[in-house]
Amino acid sequence: MNVKRFTAKTAREALALVREALGDDAVVLSTKPSGDGVEVLALAPEGMARIQQAAAQAPVQRAAPPVVVPAPPTLTRPATLAERIAARGERFDARVEPRLEPTLGDSAPSRFDPSRSAAMPEPGFDQSVARDVETLGMSTLTFQDYVRERMLKRRQAELAQQAPSLPAALAARATAPQAATAAPATAQPLRVVASEGRRADAAPPERHAALRERINAKAASTAPRREPPVLRDEIRLAGPGQHDVLGDSTSLRERGEAMGELRGELRSVRALIDERFGMLAFMERLQRDPRQAGLSQKLFDAGLSPALVRKLVQSLPDAQQAPDELAWAAGVLERNLHTDEHELPLEDHDGVLALIGPTGVGKTTSTAKLAAAFATKHGAANLGLITLDAYRVAAHEQLRTYGRILGVPVHTAHDRASLEDLLELLSAKKLVLIDTAGMAQRDARTKELLDMLQHRSIKKLLVINAAAQGETVEDVMVAYGVPQCHGVIVSKLDEAVKLGPALDALIRHRARVVGVANGQRVPEDWHRLSAQSLVQRALRGGGSAS
CATH class of the missing domain: 3.40.50.300 (P-loop containing nucleotide triphosphate hydrolases)
Structure with missing residues (x-):
């Protein structure tokens, strides 16, 4: 499993290079600007699958009977990256279902803020990240542990944001593993802590369910009520004669009259447009047919309207059926008068x-x-x-x-x-x-x-x-x-x-x-x-x- 670096002038070109080299399912780890444009770190989809498989198998390997080895009071070397990753992973597994004490009740006055605890960095976090970045290019296994640590921390932050507000005891238990990570320890004592956490998770689920119901009921009672949005047409008038604007018959009648006037104006505009375009087409036809042009001129001279003249001229038959176009038009007018x-x-x-x-x-x-x-x-x-x-x-x-x-x-x-x-x-x-x-x-x-x-x-x-x-x-x-x-x-x-x-x-x-x-x-x-x-x-x- 290797991480590949791609550099291009724009992010679009860099992603195109990633797609060409690793396929459409490639995993983009980071994107940052560089001297040549944009630098993208990407991983093949097979490498991410191996990471997920290793993450799934890691707890099974730690499920073996632990060997308790007392940790020395003072260590002369800091914990390795793998040990810190394993410790944080085990603490995450232990905090998915937090253990609740039987003495915990509704009288606990303190609450902890999930967003504050999620955003609070651990001691020595910046230095550990710097050391992790330095060891990134040394070993593929080290990078695998690094990616797994990031995934676990992201999942932990999401769970902390989704949770309502828990009692102070939960806050203390949630922050206790973080304090434990500040002291250096070996891999063996960490496995013992994970085993104890898994044994504690075997507590009766009824106790957890009852506490969850009390917490949800408390959060629902203290949550501010949301009023439905008020539409503009539903605004009510204040005063002794309060009434709904929408239901006022006078307002409805005025709206109906306004809509009627608007429809009338639209019909007038449409009729005007039809008349103008029809007249343009009629004038174009007159330029092509001299008989129609002559008849229309005589009818206009007689004082007939353009609408009636247009109907007559458009119905004018050919010269064989109507050799005298004026006589034909006169006959049509006589039949309609x-x-x-x-x-x-x-x-x-x-x-x-x-x-x-x-x-x-x-x-x-x-x-x-x-x-x-x-x-x-x-x-x-x-x-x-x-x-x-x-x-x-x-x-x-x-x-x-x-x-x-x-x-x-x-x-x-x-x-x-x-x-x-x-x-x-x-x-x-x-x-x-x-x-x-x-x-x-x-x-x-x-x-x-x-x-x-x-x-x-x-x-x-x-x-x-x-x-x-x-x-x-x-x-x-x-x-x-x-x-x-x-x-x-x-x-x-x-x-x-x-x-x-x-x-x-x-x-x-x-x-x-x-x-x-x-x-x-x-x-x-x-x-x-x-x-x-x-x-x-x-x-x-x-x-x-x-």
Whole structure:
């Protein structure tokens, strides 16, 4: 068994040399810096196996009947390294199960600190280590004893750290062998001490078990209690109204609202990213296909939104199936624009119709046109007029003027109760028209108006301005709830430069157009236009009356 020295610039290179020379199971004894870099002392795995085998056989050899030889009072030479190693090994074997005196009880006040006793060096320890290092290169057997001594001391320190606190008698017995090592002795008396320790270890195990239980119980009672960690969400508020933050309904509701807003923002960001990347891909496709580029340019000029234009262009067939791409796009728009051209006209309907919409879209004028058209066909006696526009000064005077011309009285409702009374009063009429107050789509009173019209017999007609921007029309349809409306009236076609934005919103919301108004004349400027007429008018880009 030989210890080999490896020197390299770095520890990694030195370990690589060890692995190459001794294999992956080599035992590294020490690593220290040197003048050339790092020096590593390593041992082959077979050498460590021999050491362990010798350590296992050493107590068996000492188990022979000892021969007691009285030690002289004073020795003229120090104990050899082998004798000191054997003595410490025997003391370690004797202290694995410490012998306890029958008189030992819980009343012993003193305790010893294992960490202090493990860290306390023995007398003459530094000098013995120096002599051991000097003899390291002389004999393989000497190095084997040295390694065994180090292993025993390490095991002793681990056991001392794991043990709780023992009584003072145990401390005295644990430190007594260390004091005995300070006096030089021969190998023969040391074997006698080991034999006596082994005979003492044969004491009844019940006594040891009972003492261990008392020691463990004492240590458990004196050990500080550990409180479980308090999480940040579990912190409780102090005061008389103490409550859990996590369990507070207000806090949960606020968290839910915050999470909802965060989800909405994330969806908006995702939609924006999808739109941007989709537009980039769409523009790249337009550069490769001139037919798609030309069609998209015409649709953009008509005022259609980029989303609708992209869907149309992406669905454009080849030139053989659609030689005229604009005509093909017009046909697709006509099929997706819903009108009542195949149903009864609005003036031939029965029931209660309420015209709603923002300020200035032409609700009162459209009500007058519809009333005149109905009175012309069915007579003024079958018509009832109600106005809810009581907020503005003289707001209902315009409708009263039209009523006097038609010979129909106009009733005013200030709240829901009066509206229901008027509806009961006019229940015999064939058609009842309700003119509402104009409110901006973002006005808080708009919801109150819609709640006021929540009656089972009222059908709502949304009036939109064809001359408004596409974003404005979209906002109006969302605020007034176009899916809950009976239909849509498109007003001010004569003022619209581009009809495309209004038609785009109607197609995307799948709203049904029940009438159009293109002027101030009553009732001449009230029309029913087909989907084809509206699409052709939008693609021409003209807003003049036809």
